[in-house]
Every structure is written in C-alpha cells, then in structure tokens.
Amino acid sequence: MVPPLGLxxxxxxxxxxxxxxTDQYELTMLxxxxxxxxxxxxxxxxxxxxxLPAGRRYGVVAGTGRLLDAIEAFRFGSAELDFLTSTGIxxxxxxxxxxxxxxxxxxxGYAEGDCYFPDSPILTVEGTFGEAVLLETxxxxxxNHDCAIASAASRMVQAAQDxxxxxxxxxxxxxxxxxxxxxxxYIAGFTTTSNLEAGRLYGVPTAGTSAHSFTLLHDGERHAxxxxxxxxxxxxxLLVDTYDVERAVTTAVELAGPSLGAVRIDSGDLGLMARRxxxxxxxxxxxxxxxxxxxDLDEYGIAALTAAPVDGYGVGTSLVTGSGAPTASLVYKLVxxxxxxxxxxxxxxxxxxxxxxxxxxxxxxxxxRIDGHGVAYAETISTGEPAxxxxxxxxxxxxxxxxxxxxxxxxHAVRERHTRSVAELPATAVQLSKGDPAxxxxxxxxxxxx
Amino acid sequence: MVPPLGLxxxxxxxxxxxxxxTDQYELTMLxxxxxxxxxxxxxxxxxxxxxLPAGRRYGVVAGTGRLLDAIEAFRFGSAELDFLTSTGIxxxxxxxxxxxxxxxxxxxGYAEGDCYFPDSPILTVEGTFGEAVLLETxxxxxxNHDCAIASAASRMVQAAQDxxxxxxxxxxxxxxxxxxxxxxxYIAGFTTTSNLEAGRLYGVPTAGTSAHSFTLLHDGERHAxxxxxxxxxxxxxLLVDTYDVERAVTTAVELAGPSLGAVRIDSGDLGLMARRxxxxxxxxxxxxxxxxxxxDLDEYGIAALTAAPVDGYGVGTSLVTGSGAPTASLVYKLVxxxxxxxxxxxxxxxxxxxxxxxxxxxxxxxxxRIDGHGVAYAETISTGEPAxxxxxxxxxxxxxxxxxxxxxxxxHAVRERHTRSVAELPATAVQLSKGDPAxxxxxxxxxxxx
Numbered sequence: 001m002v003p004p005l006g007l008x009x010x011x012x013x014x015x016x017x018x019x020x021x022t023d024q025y026e027l028t029m030l031x032x033x034x035x036x037x038x039x040x041x042x043x044x045x046x047x048x049x050x051x052l053p054a055g056r057r058y059g060v061v062a063g064t065g066r067l068l069d070a071i072e073a074f075r076f077g078s079a080e081l082d083f084l085t086s087t088g089i090x091x092x093x094x095x096x097x098x099x100x101x102x103x104x105x106x107x108x109g110y111a112e113g114d115c116y117f118p119d120s121p122i123l124t125v126e127g128t129f130g131e132a133v134l135l136e137t138x139x140x141x142x143x144n145h146d147c148a149i150a151s152a153a154s155r156m157v158q159a160a161q162d163x164x165x166x167x168x169x170x171x172x173x174x175x176x177x178x179x180x181x182x183x184x185x186y187i188a189g190f191t192t193t194s195n196l197e198a199g200r201l202y203g204v205p206t207a208g209t210s211a212h213s214f215t216l217l218h219d220g221e222r223h224a225x226x227x228x229x230x231x232x233x234x235x236x237x238l239l240v241d242t243y244d245v246e247r248a249v250t251t252a253v254e255l256a257g258p259s260l261g262a263v264r265i266d267s268g269d270l271g272l273m274a275r276r277x278x279x280x281x282x283x284x285x286x287x288x289x290x291x292x293x294x295x296d297l298d299e300y301g302i303a304a305l306t307a308a309p310v311d312g313y314g315v316g317t318s319l320v321t322g323s324g325a326p327t328a329s330l331v332y333k334l335v336x337x338x339x340x341x342x343x344x345x346x347x348x349x350x351x352x353x354x355x356x357x358x359x360x361x362x363x364x365x366x367x368x369r370i371d372g373h374g375v376a377y378a379e380t381i382s383t384g385e386p387a388x389x390x391x392x393x394x395x396x397x398x399x400x401x402x403x404x405x406x407x408x409x410x411x412h413a414v415r416e417r418h419t420r421s422v423a424e425l426p427a428t429a430v431q432l433s434k435g436d437p438a439x440x441x442x443x444x445x446x447x448x449x450x
Numbered sequence: 451m452v453p454p455l456g457l458x459x460x461x462x463x464x465x466x467x468x469x470x471x472t473d474q475y476e477l478t479m480l481x482x483x484x485x486x487x488x489x490x491x492x493x494x495x496x497x498x499x500x501x502l503p504a505g506r507r508y509g510v511v512a513g514t515g516r517l518l519d520a521i522e523a524f525r526f527g528s529a530e531l532d533f534l535t536s537t538g539i540x541x542x543x544x545x546x547x548x549x550x551x552x553x554x555x556x557x558x559g560y561a562e563g564d565c566y567f568p569d570s571p572i573l574t575v576e577g578t579f580g581e582a583v584l585l586e587t588x589x590x591x592x593x594n595h596d597c598a599i600a601s602a603a604s605r606m607v608q609a610a611q612d613x614x615x616x617x618x619x620x621x622x623x624x625x626x627x628x629x630x631x632x633x634x635x636y637i638a639g640f641t642t643t644s645n646l647e648a649g650r651l652y653g654v655p656t657a658g659t660s661a662h663s664f665t666l667l668h669d670g671e672r673h674a675x676x677x678x679x680x681x682x683x684x685x686x687x688l689l690v691d692t693y694d695v696e697r698a699v700t701t702a703v704e705l706a707g708p709s710l711g712a713v714r715i716d717s718g719d720l721g722l723m724a725r726r727x728x729x730x731x732x733x734x735x736x737x738x739x740x741x742x743x744x745x746d747l748d749e750y751g752i753a754a755l756t757a758a759p760v761d762g763y764g765v766g767t768s769l770v771t772g773s774g775a776p777t778a779s780l781v782y783k784l785v786x787x788x789x790x791x792x793x794x795x796x797x798x799x800x801x802x803x804x805x806x807x808x809x810x811x812x813x814x815x816x817x818x819r820i821d822g823h824g825v826a827y828a829e830t831i832s833t834g835e836p837a838x839x840x841x842x843x844x845x846x847x848x849x850x851x852x853x854x855x856x857x858x859x860x861x862h863a864v865r866e867r868h869t870r871s872v873a874e875l876p877a878t879a880v881q882l883s884k885g886d887p888a889x890x891x892x893x894x895x896x897x898x899x900x
Binding site: 020029041087138139170210227231266 | 467468470471472473474476477478479481483485486488491493495503507520523529530532534538552569580583586587590591592594595597621622623625626627628629630635644645646647649650657658659660661662663664666667668669673676677678680681682683686691692693694719767770771782783784787789800801802803855
C-alpha cells in the first residue's frame with residue numbers, strides 16, 4: 001500500500017539511505033576484490049581504540065543501537081546506484097553486486113553502555129571481505145561520535161553525584177549529531193535533554209522552559225514571568241538573570257508563591273549566585289524552589305559546585321564536543337581472513353607491519369576480570385579460547401547473526417548497564433584528574449584462568 | 451502524482467523532518483507567548499560569535515545553503531504534532547498554530563563562504579517572535595557546525611598553498627555531520643572528499659582507492675597491487691606502507707610502470723618518507739608519480755611539510771573536529787522587538803543586562819572596509835544606516851523574503867567567494883600562529899563614511 005503523502009516514514013535516524021554514508025575507497029576496494037576473486041574470502045574486522053583520550057580513566061560504548069538500525073538500512077537503491085555508476089565510481093558488475101547487497105554475516109560487540117579500555121575489541125564484524133569492508137565508515141562514524149559523547153557525559157554524571165543534569169547542547173553541534181548526542185548522554189546518566197527529536201525517536205525524557213529572549217520580548221520581567229507561569233504552571237523554571245537576579249527572584253516568588261518549581265541562573269559566578277539565591281529563596285519561604293545552573297559547564301565546573309546549593313545542572317557545549325575529545329579514535333581493522341574463497345577455508349591472522357600504528361592480528365575475545373570484592377582489576381583480551389575465570393565477565397554479546405539483527409535493547413536497559421559497569425570499576429575510575437586507565441589491558445593467547 | 455515506492459525523495463539532508471531538531475524551550479516559549487498575546491510581536495534575532503576560537507584570525511561562514519533547505523522543510527506534520535501533544539509539551543491551541551506554521555519572515559545574512567569576525571551579524575532573522583524563535587536551535591546547529599569546519603579547513607588550505615587536500619574524516623564524526631563537513635571543507639578550498647553522500651547530495655568531487663585491509667586481504671602485496679591496478683588502472687594511488695615502504699614502491703612501479711598515478715604514505719615521519727620515496731620513484735623513472743601523505747595531519751602538520759616533495763594531503767580527524775574548535779560558539783539573540791502586536795508598531799532595541807555575556811541591542815548591518823589597495827582593514831557594524839564608503843563592501847545579502855527562499859547558490863560560487871574573501875584580508879590573516887583577528891570590529895551608530 002502506498003502511504004499517504006503527508007506521512008513521512010521511516011524517521012531518518014532509523015537509517016534511511018545509510019549506504020552512501022561511506023568512504024569511496026570501501027567501494028573501489030570491493031570492486032578490485034570482486035575482480036581479483038578475493039571479495040568472497042571470509043574476513044574478521046575489529047573496532048578498537050589504541051588509546052583513551054589523554055588522561056581519561058575509561059571509555060563508554062555507545063551507538064550500538066543506532067548502528068544496528070543503520071546496518072539494517074544499508075542497501076543500495078536506485079538513487080545510490082545511479083550516483084555510483086554515473087560518476088564511474090563503480091563498474092556495472094559491482095553495481096549489480098551492490099544491488100543485491102545485504103549484510104549476511106555476524107557482528108559481536110561489547111554491550112552498549114559498558115565501559116571499555118585501550119585495545120578493547122568493542123565490535124567484531126565477520127563476513128566476506130566484500131560485505132564487511134563496506135560497513136567500515138558507517139560503523140566508525142556512529143561509534144566514534146557516540147562513544148566520545150557518552151564517555152564525556154559519564155564523567156559529568158559522576159561529578160554531579162546525585163544531582164540531575166539536563167543535556168542542552170543541540171545548538172552547538174550538527175543538527176543530527178545533536179539527536180545522537182542526547183541519546184548518548186542519556187545512556188551515560190543524564191536525566192533529560194532539550195532535544196525534541198531525541199524524545200520522539202528514542203524516548204529520551206525532554207525538558208525546557210524559556211530563554212532570555214522571552215523576557216526581553218515582554219514589557220518587563222514581571223510580564224514575562226506572568227506569561228510563563230500562566231502557560232506552564234508554578235512548577236516551571238524561571239530564568240532569573242536577564243536583568244538583576246535579586247529583583248528577579250523577588251518577582252518570581254511574589255508571582256508564583258513558595259511552590260515555584262525552580263529558578264535558573266545562566267551567567268556570573270554560579271557558586272556565589274547559587275548561595276545568594278538560596279538564601280533569598282529561603283528567606284522568602286520558597287524552601288522547595290530548586291536552583292538550576294547553566295552556562296559553559298563541564299565536568300570540572302560541575303565538580304567545583306559540589307558544595308554550592310545547586311539542585312541541577314544544564315550542560316551544552318562541553319557535552320556535544322566530548323569535553324575536549326570530540327572523537328573516540330576508534331579504528332576498524334582487518335585482523336583475520338581466509339586463505340581462499342571457501343566458507344571453511346582456514347583463517348589467517350593479519351596485521352599491518354609498518355611503523356607507527358602497530359596492530360595485533362587474530363580474532364579476539366575479552367573478559368573483564370573481577371576480584372573477590374566484585375571489583376574489576378583487568379581487561380583481558382585473548383586470541384585463543386576465552387580466558388574467563390569464575391567471577392570474570394565475558395564482554396562480547398551477539399548483535400547480528402547471519403545478517404539478522406539480534407542485539408536490540410530498550411534504552412533504559414542500556415542506561416542501567418552503564419551504571420553497573422562504572423560501579424564495578426575501582427574507585428580511581430571516577431577521578432576527574434588525568435591518569436592511567438582504571439584497569440590495565442592484558443593480552444593472552446587463551447587458556448583457562450581461575 | 452504519487453512517486454513510485456523505490457524513489458526516496460527528498461534526500462534527508464535537504465531537510466526531511468527538521469521541525470523537531472529543536473530545543474523544547476522554543477516551543478514552551480511559543481506557547482506562553484501565544485497565551486500572553488506577545489507571540490505576534492515583530493522581532494529581530496541576530497546570529498553572531500562573541501569571539502573567534504582562541505588565536506584564530508578569521509572565521510568562515512558556512513552552512514547557509516543547508517539552513518535554507520532546513521527552513522523550507524521546517525513544518526509540523528502529524529508525527530511531530532502527535533509527539534508534542536501526547537507528551538504534553540504543547541497544548542492544543544499551540545499545536546493548531548504549529549500545524550499551519552511556515553516561516554513567513556525575512557532572513558538576511560553574510561553570503562556563504564565569506565569571512566567573519568567577532569560580533570559580525572552573520573544572520574538576521576526578522577518575523578514575528580513566534581515564527582522566528584522556533585528557528586533558533588536549527589539555525590545555530592547548522593551554522594555552528596559548518597562554520598567551525600570551514601574555518602579550520604580554510605587554514606589547512608592556506609597551509610597547503612597550491613597542493614590539493616582530500617577530506618577523509620567521515621569515520622571520525624557523526625555519520626550525517628560527515629556529509630556537512632565534506633561540504634564545508636569543499637567551500638573552504640579542499641579539492642575532494644571521501645564521503646559519497648556529499649558527492650551525491652552536493653556534487654562535491656569524491657576520491658578514494660584503498661586501505662591497508664585490501665593489502666592484507668591478498669596473498670602478498672604484489673597480488674593486492676595487481677588487483678587494484680587491474681580494477682582502477684595505472685592512474686590509481688597505491689598505498690605503500692602496509693609492510694615495507696621501499697619494497698612496496700619497487701613492486702608498485704614494477705607492476706604499473708612509470709605512469710603510476712600516485713603512492714600514498716599513511717604512517718611514519720611523513721616528510722622523511724616522502725623524500726625517500728621521491729628519490730626512489732625518480733630513480734625508477736616514475737617522475738610523474740605523485741606522493742600523497744595522510745595520517746593525523748592538521749594545518750600545522752601540513753605547513754611542516756611545505757619543503758617536502760609532497761603532491762597532496764589527506765586530512766581526516768582534525769578537519770571534522772574543527773582542529774581544536776569543534777563549534778563556532780555562535781549565538782542567536784533577540785536584538786529588537788515591537789512594542790505591540792501591529793505590523794508597523796515601533797521597534798525597540800533590547801539586550802540582556804546581567805553580567806558575563808553582554809550583547810548589543812538593535813538591528814545591525816555590516817560592511818567590510820576596504821583601503822585603496824583593495825585590502826580590508828575593518829569590519830564596521832552599524833545600528834543605524836549602513837555606513838558604506840565608496841570602496842566598502844556591504845556584507846548582508848537577502849536569503850529569505852516573505853518566507854520565500856531567495857538565497858540559494860551553486861556550491862562552486864560559494865567556494866569562489868571564499869577564495870576572494872580571504873584574498874581581500876591583510877596578509878596576517880593566513881598566519882597559523884595565534885594572534886588577533888585579521889581586522890578589528892568597529893561599532894558605529896551609522897552615518898555616511900567616505
């Protein structure tokens with residue numbers, strides 16, 4: 001049935017047209033491999049980061065759910081094929097291969113929300129070379145962005161302790177990246193987002209009330225506050241720093257009464273202002289009115305306000321830019337491939353041997369090693385049999401099997417996993433100071449561990 | 451006519467579903483203003499950056515073309531309205547207003563590709579408060595991202611002098627941001643991109659040949675090179691640093707002959723390697739074979755290779771992350787609004803008065819002041835009549851008039867404008883060292899200038 005014209009489905013972030021979100025060389029490699037007869041060789045690619053951003057204690061896996069949607073939508077339709085053939089990027093035999101393309105292999109990975117460390121094999125893609133190489137750019141784009149945001153967000157959540165954080169960085173990043181950033185921040189423990197599309201598409205709780213422009217629109221702050229209270233109720237958050245904070249707080253409580261939900265301070269010395277406003281609110285009997293602070297906060301700014309009477313934070317720029325590390329530096333490397341075209345041809349570990357960027361060949365598994373107190377003490381990566389001891393936690397879960405997506409999860413489950421994963425790390429993990437990864441990465445060639 | 455199901459139009463980056471790429475508070479402000487009777491007041495919002503990223507000499511306007519597409523697609527259909535009403539974010543009267551929403555105002559702005567400086571009013575949105583406030587988040591998302599990328603890209607292009615640069619950062623940023631980044635880099639003078647969707651959607655020339663995985667897939671480098679040459683011809687670029695560079699270059703020329711297009715080096719000391727490879731190629735008679743270098747390059751890395759025999763650069767991470775400045779810090783501020791609801795009610799300049807983030811009220815125009823040698827010497831911003839002298843260049847062009855998009859331009863025109871705009875700046879503009887903006891920003895209240 002043809003849907004009515006007014007109805008636009010599916011939502012774009014569920015993967016409409018993902019096949020060209022790809023570097024050209026994936027397709028030229030495919031074409032050359034089709035010609036040389038090697039495109040059908042079984043291949044194993046792994047996604048990992050050689051290092052965490054300088055001084056960070058852990059990384060956070062995020063983007064997996066988005067990647068699964070994007071893999072499902074990775075098809076070459078007439079728009080894609082017309083472009084590729086009319087520009088001469090691929091020849092006709094390759095176009096015919098692409099027309100039938102659907103990923104039929106397997107994907108394993110760290111569960112979304114889990115923590116990762118240097119060299120953690122957070123995604124393993126197995127299939128023919130041709131089908132697996134095509135996913136390189138898309139997988140890296142999604143994971144590099146979302147892991148970077150979630151990793152920064154998690155530190156902010158730790159710094160905020162139990163105080164809620166609103167994600168409000170949409171305006172400081174690409175309009176679609178903003179939606180993914182809101183999702184990643186929620187996974188890492190942010191409470192809400194300002195981004196409406198993240199609410200619609202992923203069910204992230206949304207928040208927001210007013211900006212300075214609303215106050216400036218009206219004939220005086222009193223009129224603006226009246227208008228907002230009349231529309232949103234006395235539980236709303238009034239922005240009190242357009243003109244004079246003290247006068248604004250007086251007006252706010254006068255109009256809303258002591259059950260005013262919250263006031264927001266967006267400028268000045270936030271700690272000092274919060275203390276003054278808390279005293280003023282208390283003196284006016286508005287003991288339950290919360291104080292929300294916003295304005296160029298990052299994890300350090302949040303931590304500096306620990307002793308201030310702040311009830312919630314809003315974080316924008318530093319969240320969507322990964323607080324100094326806007327990309328997770330994940331790479332997608334061929335680590336093993338078959339010697340010949342048969343499905344059961346023996347697999348050979350492979351690795352680049354030139355200077356500068358060494359990699360380890362061979363398909364890997366990983367466990368997080370856990371001591372008798374339930375605390376993680378090592379990330380053990382093995383090229384042989386998984387080396388899981390009794391208490392150790394195997395880290396790979398199935399995501400795609402024979403081309404079928406099997407790893408979808410509700411976002412709240414991912415968010416809860418992240419909380420557990422951080423809680424399992426040694427206490428040093430949540431220090432904001434620069435340091436080594438919270439646990440060391442060890443390599444073994446397998447064998448049992450107790 | 452209902453399009454056939456296989457045909458997916460419009461492409462998502464042309465703006466499908468942009469209305470929810472918006473902060474919730476734009477809608478709660480709208481609702482409160484509808485109730486208080488202020489939503490229909492005429493309003494002027496301006497987009498500007500209080501500062502350039504530390505030490506930068508100029509910024510580059512980019513994203514305008516994408517913004518115009520996004521404004522045109524900014525409509526509330528049933529999916530958007532269902533979400534907004536079922537979650538209680540807006541009430542029924544507001545939903546009915548949104549259902550009919552279409553921006554009917556005017557937008558002026560700096561032409562895309564032009565340079566900007568602190569406080570340059572790069573976009574001016576005039577309409578009712580209700581219709582103009584809704585565009586805040588989307589306008590900032592697009593401009594903050596694209597200006598950040600183009601501003602970094604322009605420095606790299608200057609550093610590369612006349613050598614071509616390939617944009618290849620898609621894997622290190624959000625999958626849709628990658629498409630916009632490729633477009634912004636092209637505006638700033640990059641030659642090609644690896645991103646196929648940027649090719650399809652915007653006509654940016656694309657490039658790409660092979661990765662290390664292609665070499666590792668084959669039974670030896672020789673077989674891999676043969677496969678690539680057989681598919682892409684001897685004009686292709688062979689990647690020579692998978693195992694041993696010297697041996698790879700020997701093999702490459704042996705197989706392709708002296709008309710081999712190029713070799714690519716992706717690791718090691720790029721300057722040293724380039725010199726060695728150049729000598730080797732020349733000794734093999736491959737005088738025309740070019741050398742392309744890639745691997746964590748930024749504007750400084752490019753400049754450091756000026757004296758090396760390099761024929762082209764590939765830049766990834768540093769481009770898509772804005773080389774240290776991943777967002778342009780542009781803000782969208784109400785600077786004037788009517789005193790009452792009538793279309794001809796007098797306009798009043800407005801500005802926030804609290805500490806920390808001062809703004810200047812009033813609708814502004816701007817000219818670039820040009821001396822007798824054709825060199826820019828000031829950015830003059832005026833709240834009165836435009837203060838253009840004989841040689842000065844007015845900076846605002848019409849983009850939207852009465853809701854109709856009038857500012858669309860072909861991308862090559864934007865790219866050419868950028869070249870002219872940089873050439874007009876004093877020579878200090880293209881220094882990579884940290885310094886003040888290339889020209890000062892001056893404010894006047896108007897009046898004629900000679």
